[in-house]
Amino acid sequence: MNVIVVGSGIAGLTAALHAADAGHRTTLVTKDALGGGCTPLAQGGVAGVYGPDDSPALHASDTLAAGAGWSDPAAVDILVHDGSARIAELIARGVAFDRDANGMLLLGREAAHTHARIVHAGGDATGAAISRALVAKVWSSSIEVIEHALLVDLLAHDGSVRGIRILRGGACTEIHADAVILATGGAGRLFAHTTNPPGATGDGIAAALRAGAMVADLEFVQFHPTVLDAGEPFLISEAVRGEGAALIDDEGRRFVFEVHADGELAPRDVVARAVARQAASQGSPVRLDATMIGASRLAERFPTIDRVTRERGFDWSREPIPVTPAAHYLMGGVVTDLDGRTSVPGLFAAGEVARTGVHGANRLASNSLLEAAVFGARAADAVTSSLFRSRIMPVSAVLSGGIRDLNVVGFSRSALQHLMWDHVGLLRTRTGIAEALETIRAWRAAAPAPTTRTEHEDADLLLVAEAMASAALARTESVGAHHLELEPALIGA
Template sequence: MSTVVVVGSGVAGLTAALEADARGHRVTLLTKASLADGSTARAQGGVAVALDGPDVRRHVDDTVAAGAGLVDPTAAHAVCGGGPDALAALVCLGAGFDRTSDGSLARGLEAAHSVERIVHAGGDATGAEIARALVAAVRASTVMVREDAFALDVVVEHGRATGVRLLDGEVVPADAVVLATGGSGQLLGRTTNPSVATGDGVAMALRAGAHVADLELVQLHPTVLPDGFLVSEAVRGAGAVLRDASGHRFLLDVDPRGELAPRDVVARAVARRAHEQGRPVVLDATALGAEQLAARFPTIDAHLRELGLDWSRQPVPVTPAAHYAMGGVVAGVDGRTSLPGLLAIGECACTGLHGANRLASNSLLEGAVQGRAAVRAIEDGPRALAPRPGWGAPEPVTVDGGTDAFTRAELQSLMWDVLGVERTEPALTRAAARLAAWAPPAPTDPKSAEDANLLVLARATVEAARRRTESRGAHQRADHPRTDPSQALHRVLHREGA
């Protein structure tokens, strides 16, 4: 029986905690806010799962195609193949998914999927239902839950992770540390992410000397309201279209798949058309009708009506915003990292599943599959992840230094300007110099600790974007617009001197 510390309470962390508890391990779950906070509960999209045996191969193919040459096929096979069991486990925990009149699971279509395989709950409240079921199960288990507990750093002794140091200085010892801290959306000024998404796990891993990769690959969601509220891709899957200021459905001019092209394609097209015309692009869902919109997308419908908008009668303005981090702590599907005793799962991990562009609704799936697989890895002992083909040799980055104070708003504005829809070397170089001049704040409270983590991530992300001198998936270099086959590898970084 091992002592396991799980940091984070999204689908990945909650699943891992429950699985470890069920298998007899002593589990402590740390979350810096409450169990229900985080991105999982906000996820409108569903769970992409191949319920029919032959569809697993198609799901893998769709994942690989969307990932723009960077998907690890082994990871794709493991996650897509593990989908049915992971979904069944959620159902057993009481998660209620939408069903058809005959009682079978209802399945929808989202961008870059070749068939309808997206399972939803409550129409556009899938994440909320999954979080509800998992939180209830954790509350009923013997997992020790510590809310408002900010994990500051991984404790490393004799070359392996042995626990977590909290903000107040307390050390929580562990045979295995599982990072499940979610994404880093708050790194950029325009984001769909909740305020807690400050990339803490990735920054912790970097400081501990673990390898991270692909930080430059930040997925933008193409249909976000001006107030930052996301309009699910499932809306376009149901038939909504994007129109420019003249009313033209312009996506078909860009890609034959139109609104269901991969997210990176749609996001760039939306941003460029808005820039060209000086007016926002609109999402037109009027053809779906008020009754279908309210029934199928109740959360979005209610939010729009609170804003005084009736999307059944009038298109609504949308814009791209940062949504998902494909990069993170280098990990296997089982969570193993380059540091023995440290595992990373969910959005804070980089398994190679998402490549350079995440396939819609693969993230909840990944968290559910990884959460279970990580416990099996813990039981196999604290071994490091073996080096894998296609992952470049680690390159150093600096996480310390600088003397100037900064504000989070300044950092977010800078990062959106240089890492938004398009990047250029001059802008990235200027950003790197400015970031190097800023001093990481002393972590005296959660806000300053988050700011310190964001600065670590900002420096590493800008450096990764400078090193990838090509355009691939979510990484668009205006000064290097072509994809360079010689750069089809994962950019791996580690702390300088680690």
């Protein structure tokens, strides 16, 4: 079979290698250079290595708890039971996870995990280590690589996906195949503040929507609580809090304990909202105090963070550093079954672009790299079948609201990002979501047909923004990362 994989993070690289190993003629298409995207930026590790007091069942329990009752238990079961094989595969492909003096894998703990079960590479450079190893394997394989190619659309024939249309070097090209695996990542660039790289513009989700594929849970956007609030967004790994760092207000008070018994190690949505509210109430950023960890341990355990914070003028071994939340990870996406099949025959998805059901309403730390490896492999292994078992209704069914005659400020990507941050971000109101949705629909109605890469990305962002705002408006109760604040008019009523 001819298989196209779109995307070169851990999900795409894993899927392409598995497809090639299975004897398929495999083409890997990537938006920028091979090995770009979010994976090389990932500071956290890979959950799934169990010590003597831990087990897959306990990992599953933590995952389901973090998901706020919205995870698919069957998908979670696959994640925790397939994880060991995928981590072993990463090691076999050359990923040098950190080990102790006896050669045993070092296990760390992060927020909402009850046990230390997370492996890292290079301290806080896990994603970069994984990306380097898998990219090297791809270059040495039979896989054809097409770089700097933007996914424009999926090609359909007789109701099945049979290839893709790409924009490369200013020209559109069609590539035909028997199956397409989307591994294009998320849509963090919908928001004014994000840890995601510039290419995270929702291209795969948008293409899937245009092809009629089901999507779900787009309202569940995870905001990382601790991003350095100085210069370009730079993530301060949750593992720093796992090592004992504390979030403090202007008076040095550990305020997160006032909203959750686990304090800084509470689920991410809880911590992020606490950080946002505290910063708003005191009129200045909250701070992450890692001074108790010590300079030598910080430099050894978090070499990348240590270097960047010092480059930006902070000695975090001696002083707390300012942090703020930022959009980090999309729990929803293109709906798949347990083998990566979407609702459209011939189309598969894995990684952040997919909604496998693992993450529910709130992703457990260090499950994203694991999910991408597990389901990237399963998608590649399933490309010979078109069976689809999901019964989840597509969110695209709600993308049909009318457009009022609005006096809307002209569209720009920055305007969209600030609109989404203000009204479909960390703290939402139904009124704000509705206003954002009307503006987005007006922008889409007025948009010309895209021709350049930037115009295609803007069109994709607008389509995904409409789907996300529609999904957020349809969910009338707070759950996980979807949090509705009390409407101002109702406060004090």
